[in-house]
Amino acid sequence: RKVLTHRDIARMAEALERQGVRVIRMDVGEPDFRAPSVVVERAYQEMKAGKSRYTEPKGRQELREAIADYVKMKFGADVKADQVIATMGGAFGVYLALASTISPGDEVIVIDPSWPIYKSCIRYVGGRPIVLETRLEDNWEPNLDELNEKMSAATKAIILNYPSNPTGKALSKKTFKGIVEIAQDKKLTLISDEVYADYNFTGSGHNTVLNYPEVSYVLISSFSKSWGMTGFRVGFVISDLDRANKMAAIQSMLITCIPEFVQYAAIEALKCLDEAKRNLEVMKERAEAVCKALEPLPVSFYKPDGAMYVFPRIDVEGIDGSEFAVKLLEKKNVSVAPGGAFGNYFDYFRISLGQPKEALVEGVKRIGEFLSSMS
Ligand SMILES: Cc1ncc(COP(=O)(O)O)c(C=O)c1O
Numbered sequence: 001r002k003v004l005t006h007r008d009i010a011r012m013a014e015a016l017e018r019q020g021v022r023v024i025r026m027d028v029g030e031p032d033f034r035a036p037s038v039v040v041e042r043a044y045q046e047m048k049a050g051k052s053r054y055t056e057p058k059g060r061q062e063l064r065e066a067i068a069d070y071v072k073m074k075f076g077a078d079v080k081a082d083q084v085i086a087t088m089g090g091a092f093g094v095y096l097a098l099a100s101t102i103s104p105g106d107e108v109i110v111i112d113p114s115w116p117i118y119k120s121c122i123r124y125v126g127g128r129p130i131v132l133e134t135r136l137e138d139n140w141e142p143n144l145d146e147l148n149e150k151m152s153a154a155t156k157a158i159i160l161n162y163p164s165n166p167t168g169k170a171l172s173k174k175t176f177k178g179i180v181e182i183a184q185d186k187k188l189t190l191i192s193d194e195v196y197a198d199y200n201f202t203g204s205g206h207n208t209v210l211n212y213p214e215v216s217y218v219l220i221s222s223f224s225k226s227w228g229m230t231g232f233r234v235g236f237v238i239s240d241l242d243r244a245n246k247m248a249a250i251q252s253m254l255i256t257c258i259p260e261f262v263q264y265a266a267i268e269a270l271k272c273l274d275e276a277k278r279n280l281e282v283m284k285e286r287a288e289a290v291c292k293a294l295e296p297l298p299v300s301f302y303k304p305d306g307a308m309y310v311f312p313r314i315d316v317e318g319i320d321g322s323e324f325a326v327k328l329l330e331k332k333n334v335s336v337a338p339g340g341a342f343g344n345y346f347d348y349f350r351i352s353l354g355q356p357k358e359a360l361v362e363g364v365k366r367i368g369e370f371l372s373s374m375s
Contacts, residue, residue, distance in 0.1 A: 004322040005116065006337030006350070012326065013335040024355070024363040027325075027335040029165060031308060031354045033228030033279050035265075036272040043232075043265035051260045057252035058244070059086030059236075063263045067236050070270045074197075077210035083244045085251060086258055086266065090195040090222035090235040094121055096247040097191045097218035097237060098157075102127040106156040108191075111142050112343030113311065115165045115193070130155070133344060136313055140169035140302055144178045157189040158182075162207065163196040166311045166342050166350040168287070168304020170200060176207040180215050189216040189243075195235070196307040198226040198276050201284045206306075210238065218243065225308065226276045227269045234258060234266045283308055286353040286360055293364035298371055308353040311339070316375045321346045331373075332366040 006027050013023045046052075058064060064081035071077045087093045094117060102108060104126030110118050111132050119129040130150050134140045147158075160179065163170045171179075183190045192209035200206045209217045222235035237247060251257070287304050294301060294312060301312035314324060321339040329335050339348025353360065 002322060003340035003346070004325060004338050005341045009325050009329065009335050009337060012329055016329070016333065021333055023329070024334045024359050024366070026351045026355060026360065026363050027337045028354060029308070029337075029352050030230050031225055031228045031279065031283070032356065033282075035227055035229045035232065036269065036275045039227065039229065039232075039265045039268045039272065042268040043261045046264040047261040051264060053260055055257045055260050055263060057248045057257050058082070058084065059257060060260070060263050063267050066267050066270050067238075071208075071210055071238070075206070075208050075210050077208065078213070079210065079238050080241070083238050083241055085237050085244055085248055086263055087235050087237055087251065088255060088258055089224055089230075089233045090193060090220050091117065092251075092255075093218075093220040093222070093235050093237040094118065094191075094193065095125075096250055097220060097239075098122060098125050098127065099250050100243055100246040101157050101189050101191070101218070105154060107152060107154040108156060109147065109150050109158040111158075111160065113164075113166055113339070113345050113348070114159070114342055115161060116341055118159050118161075127156070128154070131343065134167075134169075136300060136302060140164065140167045141175065142171075142179070144175070144182065147179070147182060151186055155186065155188060157191050159191045159193065160209070161193040163199060163304070163306030165196065165307055166309045166337070166339075167302060168307045168309050168311065169302060170202060170305035171207055173207055177212075180209070180212045184215045187216070189218065191218045191220065193220040195220065195222040195225050197221065199280055199283050199308055200306040201280075201287060202305045216240065216243075218247075223266055223269050226279065227272060228279065229265075229269060232262050232265060234262050283353055286355075286357050289357045290351060290353065290360050290364055293361050293368075297364070297368045298375060310351045310353070311342075311345075311348055312351070313339075313345075313348050314371070316371055319347065319374060321349050325349060328367065328370050332370050334363045334366045334370075336367075
């Protein structure tokens with residue numbers, strides 16, 4: 001079986017676009033929002049003022065203090081600036097977390113469906129991903145007994161990503177706490193990728209690992225999604241001081257630090273609470289519109305609690321997700337990410353909400369036309 005990744009579909013979509021075809025891009029996990037203008041202005045002004053030099057590897061004290069204040073304000077979490085590292089996006093944070101935790105042969109539990117980078121990064125640092133599958137029928141709820149069964153003497157960490165890419169699932173406080181307790185009991189590190197923390201549609205608040213400082217943890221966060229700052233390449237990690245120092249040493253060796261003027265832009269972004277809130281509202285409205293448009297189609301899906309995706313299963317006999325994504329692109333000029341990219345979910349596809357609502361609704365309409373032509 002040929003499993004295509006969302007990069008494969010993106011490449012095909014880009015090739016069509018170069019031929020002048022207008023494609024409705026629902027494959028890319030990138031919000032269409034522009035960075036707040038004050039953020040852009042600050043980066044520009046600081047660069048002009050000569051703030052384009054090396055900083056300490058963890059990032060400027062001022063930024064790390066601003067991040068510590070921010071997580072205090074948002075989650076009541078008590079962290080010191082020295083526990084914070086400004087990284088090259090959440091993606092580099094994932095690498096730092098794994099590289100500082102995993103030795104060759106160690107196992108890391110990944111809850112599928114999952115962002116594909118986790119497995120490739122675990123393998124890259126010499127570890128072995130151990131997959132805990134979750135199911136649409138269970139509302140994507142991880143089964144903690146099954147989680148316990150996945151443990152071995154070689155298990156060193158669990159990666160969490162809630163709200164989830166690709167399912168949009170957020171965990172209840174009870175389940176989150178249950179996983180924390182398992183990690184504590186087995187002396188594992190919880191690596192919690194919370195880059196979608198600001199996209200929580202439920203109103204019931206985001207569960208963060210920062211509220212459980214008793215467990216060994218690395219929090220991964222990013223400026224990319226909340227403020228439409230993907231190309232600034234800035235995120236942060238927070239952990240206990242020892243691990244933070246270890247991660248800072250790796251960052252120092254590989255990239256020295258992130259650009260100084262970007263660090264100032266990040267300080268400015270942390271003040272843009274209204275923009276983040278507006279982006280959340282827009283994303284929530286898009287999720288609702290897409291779910292409504294999907295309702296009459298021969299698909300089953302979990303209505304997302306957060307993040308910026310919907311992950312439907314195709315309920316038409318004999319359709320494979322990769323083939324579906326390619327044909328949908330060719331026949332209807334709509335691009336989606338095939339479910340197989342996220343694990344053993346070949347009948348699924350992922351819709352990214354990083355487009356205006358009208359485009360998304362039109363895209364779903366075309367998906368419906370395409371599905372009825374196939375059944
Ligand atoms: C779950 C998840 N984590 C981390 C990232 C990394 O984003 P960035 O490196 O831009 O912060 C992404 C981006 O798609 C993601 O979906």
